[in-house]
Amino acid sequence: MASAAIPDPHHAADAHSHPPTTTGLNHRKIAVWAFIGSECMLFVSLISTYLIYKGRSIAGPYPHEWWCRATNTIGKTAAELGTCAPAETFKPILNIPVTSASTFVLLMSSLAMVLALAAVENADKPKPTGTWENILRSSKTWLWVTAILGTTFLGFQAYEFTSFVHEGLTIRTNLFGSSFFTLTGFHGAHVTVGVLWLLALLGIDYKRGLKPADALNVDIAALYWHFVDVVWIAIFTLLYLIQ
Amino acid sequence: MANEAAHAADAHPADAHADEHYHPQWSTYWKVAVVLTLITVVEVWIYYIPSFVASKLFVPSLLIMSAVKFAIVVMFYMHLKYDHKLFRALFTGPLLIAIGTLFGLLFLFGKLAIRLGLGAG
Amino acid sequence: MATMAAPISATSAETSSPSGIWSWLTTVDHKRIGILYLVTAVFFFCWGGLEALVIRTQLIGPNMKIVNAEQYNQLFTMHGTTMVFLVIMPLSSAFFNFLIPLQIGARDVAFPRLNAFSYWVFLFGGIVITLPILFGLAPNGGWFGYAPITTMAYSSGYNIDYWVLGLQILGVASLAAAFNFITTIINMRAPGMHLMRMPIFTWMSFVVQFLVILAFPVITVALVFLMFDRFFGTNFYTIAAGADPLLWQHLFWIFGHPEVYILILPAFGLVSEVLPTFSKKPLFGYPVMVYSGMLIGFLGFGVWAHHMFSVGMGPVADSVFSLTTMLIAIPTGVKILNWVSTMWGGNIRFTTSMMFGIALVAMFTVGGISGIMHSSSPADLQQTDSYFVVAHFHYVLFGGAVFGIMAGVYYYFPKMTGRMMSETIGKWHFWVFFIAMNLTFFPMHFAGLYGMPRRIYTYDAGQGWETFNVMSTAGAYLQAVGMLLFLYNFITSWRSGPKAGNNPWGAPTLEWALPSPVPDYNFAHIPTITSRYPLWDQKAEELVKSESETTIDGRLKTAKELGIPMPFPTIRPLIAALLMCTMICSVLFIHAGNLPLALTIGIASFLGLTFTLVSWLTSALE
Ligand code: HEM
Numbered sequence: 001m002a003s004a005a006i007p008d009p010h011h012a013a014d015a016h017s018h019p020p021t022t023t024g025l026n027h028r029k030i031a032v033w034a035f036i037g038s039e040c041m042l043f044v045s046l047i048s049t050y051l052i053y054k055g056r057s058i059a060g061p062y063p064h065e066w067w068c069r070a071t072n073t074i075g076k077t078a079a080e081l082g083t084c085a086p087a088e089t090f091k092p093i094l095n096i097p098v099t100s101a102s103t104f105v106l107l108m109s110s111l112a113m114v115l116a117l118a119a120v121e122n123a124d125k126p127k128p129t130g131t132w133e134n135i136l137r138s139s140k141t142w143l144w145v146t147a148i149l150g151t152t153f154l155g156f157q158a159y160e161f162t163s164f165v166h167e168g169l170t171i172r173t174n175l176f177g178s179s180f181f182t183l184t185g186f187h188g189a190h191v192t193v194g195v196l197w198l199l200a201l202l203g204i205d206y207k208r209g210l211k212p213a214d215a216l217n218v219d220i221a222a223l224y225w226h227f228v229d230v231v232w233i234a235i236f237t238l239l240y241l242i243q
Numbered sequence: 244m245a246n247e248a249a250h251a252a253d254a255h256p257a258d259a260h261a262d263e264h265y266h267p268q269w270s271t272y273w274k275v276a277v278v279l280t281l282i283t284v285v286e287v288w289i290y291y292i293p294s295f296v297a298s299k300l301f302v303p304s305l306l307i308m309s310a311v312k313f314a315i316v317v318m319f320y321m322h323l324k325y326d327h328k329l330f331r332a333l334f335t336g337p338l339l340i341a342i343g344t345l346f347g348l349l350f351l352f353g354k355l356a357i358r359l360g361l362g363a364g
Numbered sequence: 365m366a367t368m369a370a371p372i373s374a375t376s377a378e379t380s381s382p383s384g385i386w387s388w389l390t391t392v393d394h395k396r397i398g399i400l401y402l403v404t405a406v407f408f409f410c411w412g413g414l415e416a417l418v419i420r421t422q423l424i425g426p427n428m429k430i431v432n433a434e435q436y437n438q439l440f441t442m443h444g445t446t447m448v449f450l451v452i453m454p455l456s457s458a459f460f461n462f463l464i465p466l467q468i469g470a471r472d473v474a475f476p477r478l479n480a481f482s483y484w485v486f487l488f489g490g491i492v493i494t495l496p497i498l499f500g501l502a503p504n505g506g507w508f509g510y511a512p513i514t515t516m517a518y519s520s521g522y523n524i525d526y527w528v529l530g531l532q533i534l535g536v537a538s539l540a541a542a543f544n545f546i547t548t549i550i551n552m553r554a555p556g557m558h559l560m561r562m563p564i565f566t567w568m569s570f571v572v573q574f575l576v577i578l579a580f581p582v583i584t585v586a587l588v589f590l591m592f593d594r595f596f597g598t599n600f601y602t603i604a605a606g607a608d609p610l611l612w613q614h615l616f617w618i619f620g621h622p623e624v625y626i627l628i629l630p631a632f633g634l635v636s637e638v639l640p641t642f643s644k645k646p647l648f649g650y651p652v653m654v655y656s657g658m659l660i661g662f663l664g665f666g667v668w669a670h671h672m673f674s675v676g677m678g679p680v681a682d683s684v685f686s687l688t689t690m691l692i693a694i695p696t697g698v699k700i701l702n703w704v705s706t707m708w709g710g711n712i713r714f715t716t717s718m719m720f721g722i723a724l725v726a727m728f729t730v731g732g733i734s735g736i737m738h739s740s741s742p743a744d745l746q747q748t749d750s751y752f753v754v755a756h757f758h759y760v761l762f763g764g765a766v767f768g769i770m771a772g773v774y775y776y777f778p779k780m781t782g783r784m785m786s787e788t789i790g791k792w793h794f795w796v797f798f799i800a801m802n803l804t805f806f807p808m809h810f811a812g813l814y815g816m817p818r819r820i821y822t823y824d825a826g827q828g829w830e831t832f833n834v835m836s837t838a839g840a841y842l843q844a845v846g847m848l849l850f851l852y853n854f855i856t857s858w859r860s861g862p863k864a865g866n867n868p869w870g871a872p873t874l875e876w877a878l879p880s881p882v883p884d885y886n887f888a889h890i891p892t893i894t895s896r897y898p899l900w901d902q903k904a905e906e907l908v909k910s911e912s913e914t915t916i917d918g919r920l921k922t923a924k925e926l927g928i929p930m931p932f933p934t935i936r937p938l939i940a941a942l943l944m945c946t947m948i949c950s951v952l953f954i955h956a957g958n959l960p961l962a963l964t965i966g967i968a969s970f971l972g973l974t975f976t977l978v979s980w981l982t983s984a985l986e
């Protein structure tokens with residue numbers, strides 16, 4: 001064991017005579033998992049607040065209910081509001097079809113991300129012959145797909161946010177607005193960071209090509225990306241589907 | 244995170260090996276994606292069945308389905324199933340504390356309650 | 365077992381480490397960063413102590429008019445905030461930084477530059493919180509900052525802004541450091557340093573880092589809500605919009621209770637190093653110490669609502685939290701028994717460090733007992749918000765955390781500076797502190813039981829509180845005397861104390877095998893560990909390379925001569941920390957009604973920060 005610390009002459013030259021890590025694992029991967037553990041508490045605090053405040057807003061618009069501003073009545077259907085001028089009628093704010101689509105997009109981005117990692121891990125394998133296969137085995141392809149799907153998700157979110165504002169819900173309107181925009185906004189910010197991270201990886205890929213030795217760097221980015229995805233899995237169910 | 248750039252290249256050979264060896268490959272990844280999509284379709288589908296939404300099964304089934312999705316992504320895409328057990332501990336420990344906190348808060352704010360079923364009350 | 369103080373030799377000569385201000389601003393050496401934390405925290409200790417002196421002077425008798433109610437609010441808020449976030453936490457950080465790599469046999473932490481970043485963020489955050497008191501604008505909502513009283517509707521001044529932003533910044537510092545230390549402890553242990561051979565200080569620090577990464581995100585979220593409420597008009601704490609006044613309290617204490625363990629566990633760790641050394645006996649029940657620390661950390665997440673018994677959570681919640689609180693006292697009590705058993709039958713040397721260590725065991729027990737008293741919710745209804753609680757937490761924080769840290773300072777000063785502290789002044793310091801602390805805080809139990817509430821700026825005569833308050837104030841002044849003794853000792857010993865050998869105390873753990881002060885690369889040769897107390901089981905020379913190999917011309921070899929790669933010093937962490945702080949603080953201009961300026965500063969800082977980070981990440985570490 002002791003000999004492990006003696007600089008290997010081959011390595012000493014390139015200034016990498018570090019003793020091996022205790023577990024054989026990479027420092028940054030451990031740090032990222034610890035970070036993800038910490039993020040669980042962050043999102044749980046945000047989600048708890050949303051759930052605690054669910055149904056406590058004293059004015060609409062509401063996530064799943066119809067609301068008549070003039071009479072301040074809430075109903076499961078428009079009919080339950082009684083007579084209410086169209087200008088005073090607010091429909092349920094959450095748009096399930098659109099969000100289902102964006103959820104699907106984010107899920108697929110996770111698929112693209114693992115394929116990118118697999119491509120990097122196999123980058124030194126002999127190149128397949130067909131052009132099509134070459135594209136499918138390229139890390140650039142899948143990093144691009146991941147980044148684009150992530151951006152698409154952000155686009156859906158931007159659409160969602162602006163349409164909510166048009167329908168009369170801002171972060172200041174009521175408890176629902178405050179907790180909804182903060183929670184999903186935090187998630188969106190995480191996606192944004194992830195997209196930037198992917199673009200940085202793409203930059204490296206174009207500059208010098210990602211090799212199997214870089215797999216760890218891609219792996220770490222991927223862990224973050226998937227974590228942001230699983231958070232959305234929870235949010236989609238807890239915020240959007242459960243009424 | 245400090246991305247100590249100089250360390251970027253020091254993916255220890257042993258490490259890289261383990262990764263290569265244990266990662267599931269293409270076909271698994273695609274199968275997982277199909278399962279995730281199917282569950283999502285079912286989730287959204289039952290949302291549009293009013294009688295099911297009204298039933299007592301709606302919330303539990305949604306929770307179970309999303310928990311399954313969560314677990315699948317963590318196990319296969321984040322390859323926790325194949326990776327070092329240390330990572331499993333670093334993730335599940337905090338996750339359990341987080342879930343405990345969530346339930347604690349929901350009880351304290353009256354969002355959840357244990358009904359003992361005594362009398363008609 | 366007693367390989368007493370290794371012969372003092374040329375190895376204690378200075379290494380060729382650079383000096384000068386610039387070398388401190390750019391340092392990435394964990395030992396220097398530890399010393400920066402130590403000095404900064406001692407400064408804040410004096411600052412917070414002065415605030416306490418004004419508070420105690422005001423309360424010396426009924427109807428005093430030294431400060432008015434508003435000033436009093438600022439003083440007690442800042443005293444609490446300073447002592448918790450700017451004194452005890454960074455004092456602990458000083459030891460995390462200095463000791464963890466030395467105790468596990470590493471040359472540095474996992475991310476040296478991130479480590480420097482943590483320190484600078486802490487310093488700037490501390491400045492943001494502390495400076496406003498000079499302008500009469502200090503935070504005034506208590507260290508717990510209960511919303512809604514801290515929302516714009518009730519606190520429209522800038523005061524609370526500084527608190528919210530400062531705490532947010534300090535959180536970043538603690539979190540970054542925690543990820544760093546977790547990685548370091550898991551991944552940089554020397555061969556043979558199994559988890560169950562790690563020194564208890566490192567173990568307790570390990571637990572604390574997990575408490576930090578799990579507790580700080582919660583306060584971050586609570587503070588984000590408060591920030592959004594104050595700056596962007598959201599409704600998280602607006603009761604009129606249906607908000608629940610308990611939301612803040614729950615989030616704060618989910619953080620707050622683990623936080624008190626963040627404060628005490630490092631001190632427990634230090635004492636667990638000091639007691640065995642000066643009793644010349646291995647720690648009694650090492651595994652139990654480890655497991656009880658982990659259990660305390662885990663259970664610490666399930667007791668938070670014991671701070672909220674008086675808000676009417678209902679009988680079920682009250683009972684549950686009473687029970688969990690009583691439960692957590694068990695692993696805590698186990699630790700006390702272990703320390704006592706360690707000393708039992710030992711060959712005790714009463715050094716200053718040891719005396720502080722023994723005092724911790726005694727004083728923490730007093731504080732623990734009052735803690736168990738208010739773990740019972742009906743009893744707590746009588747005690748809460750009274751001086752009884754003030755007595756409780758000062759026994760655990762002063763008698764516990766501060767005494768433990770003092771034990772650590774006297775113990776590790778020789779390793780940090782290469783010189784011994786004066787034992788004579790040290791003993792004076794100890795006795796003055798010990799008497800003063802009991803004189804100050806013991807009477808508070810009675811004042812509290814006689815009904816004196818916390819956080820009142822003055823009181824009427826004739827309620828039976830006068831004598832107790834006179835005693836407390838006298839004690840506070842005596843503490844100031846003790847602090848002066850400490851400062852004198854600290855400064856003069858650093859300058860001209862007698863040279864310390866490698867192992868002046870005959871201590872058993874790895875760090876004592878190294879020269880004092882420790883050379884920048886720590887270990888010329890990464891040792892192989894074969895036991896929990898290596899220096900009691902083998903000779904220092906067997907552990908670290910023998911002198912002939914590590915010295916040259918009567919001085920220690922430099923890292924270069926030994927062929928050890930060292931991280932480059934860099935100013936980038938400091939700049940990144942500064943820009944992050946200006947970015948966060950730019951929202952202050954929103955409060956001032958100058959949105960364009962806020963955006964300009966915010967965006968400019970953000971761009972600068974991005975640029976700095978990119979240059980940081982793309983520059984070579986070593
Ligand atoms: C045996 C272990 C302990 C128990 C059972 C315990 C219990 C309690 C309880 C029930 C309270 C709430 C009192 C009230 O406000 O009515 C309290 C307050 C407090 N405790 Fe402890 N405690 C223990 C150890 C500690 C430790 C180790 C620390 C810090 C190092 C600490 C610091 C505090 C502080 C600062 C407060 C006051 C918070 C505030 O209201 O500002 N306690 N403790």
Ligand SMILES: [Cu+2]
Nearest residue numbers: 621624670671
């Ligand atoms: Cu507590």
